[in-house]
Amino acid sequence: MSKVYFMNDRSTSIQTSLVAKMLTLFDAAGFGDLIKPGEVTAIKLHMGEFNNTAYLRPVYVSALVEKIKSLGGNPMVVDTTTLPYWPFTSRSTALDYLNTVARNGFTQSALGCPIIIADGYIGTDDVRIDLPEGFILKEQYIGTGIALADSMIALTHFKGHPMGTFGGALKNIGVGCASKRGKFNLHMGGHPRYGLNKRHWMPERCMKQDCPQYEMCVHLCPAGAIEHTEQTVLFHRDKCLGCLACVGVVTMCGVAFLTDDFFYATAAAITDSALAAVKAVGKGKVGFLNMALDISPWCDCVNFSDRPIVPNLGLFASWDPVAIDSACLQKAKESAGMPDSIAMAKGVMDPGMPKFTACGSFLGVSEEIQPNVGQKIGLGERAFELVEVEPAADPAPFLCTTVPAGAKLGYVFSKKGDVFPPGGFKREEEVDLEDMRQS
């Protein structure tokens, strides 16, 4: 049974700061063993889509970078280019990606180490991984910059995900370590049964020039698979790459119809791809930290962040990506739903109800698929032992400085001399505060 180290998200002191808890879990899980002097450790991170607001704050990453450096390691923060997913791309090339995440606060100067877009400028710089044990994928393509790392810490924001139903450690490395070529693969691009190329197409529903999205729709497909003629809208199935740029458009207008098979197959493929990422870096060379905070129903890869569906669940660490995601899912299931969130609209407020099946997926696709596939292909175990970790006794490792305030400021205050204005501040001697207490 795999161990999952856990701390809750309550915080009342320096040692219980969530940054301190993340570092305490790093030590409890023994992730220091991954860091070797001079070796390269990748920190796999989702840095958030344009105008998403639920992604992990950069401070967690900076603290992890400092930790790895303190152990002699050579850290780099890694992610990969995305498929379009939407009509307007903002992380689909390395250039777009770096511009978007700089706006989100992720820069080399903020994090303390370089950010590497591991699959190159448009996502074709990758390493092929053979997957004979895969459930649906028999090969996968992992970004070169990740595959060549000596070790990896997957720092994951645990939340919902519209394709995987939930986005945890498996999704962070399964989708996030795959090159763009690998993302076409795991999103079933061109698949003879489950691909978007196989969806139902009902051109008679197209409103043509009367559609408010017509101009955009004409220029939507990067592969030329959607063609608007005078009379109709054609779908050239053989050209469809499965890039998902059109999915929210032609599905919403009713011209295309997705089956739930697409989502089930993609969720399973995410886990196959996670196995490929682990094989690429090396078995026993990847540690997993899940931050179950700000648990929005959809991923950080959408351009918005809805109200969380459950309260913060806590912080988790494990060597097993299947066990750590299973532990997070269980905590979410045990939790009450968040008032006035989509959990209320979907009727899953009670403890014991699976939250992500109802709130993360378009079609109620089971949240159990990813971990079940993970166990089947030998990536990890669903059964876990939850090990509650106590906060560190000593606050010193989490202090910005150990120089006391008097020692630091006494000299500069006395040198400057006028930290209070001459004669003191202008203020009333006494005011009626009682009046201000009334509601």
Ligand code: SF4
């Ligand atoms: S969005 Fe739908 S209705 Fe509008 S032009 Fe495209 S296919 Fe036609």
Ligand code: SF4
């Ligand atoms: S038709 Fe296929 S390739 Fe074209 S935008 Fe849609 S998913 Fe992408």
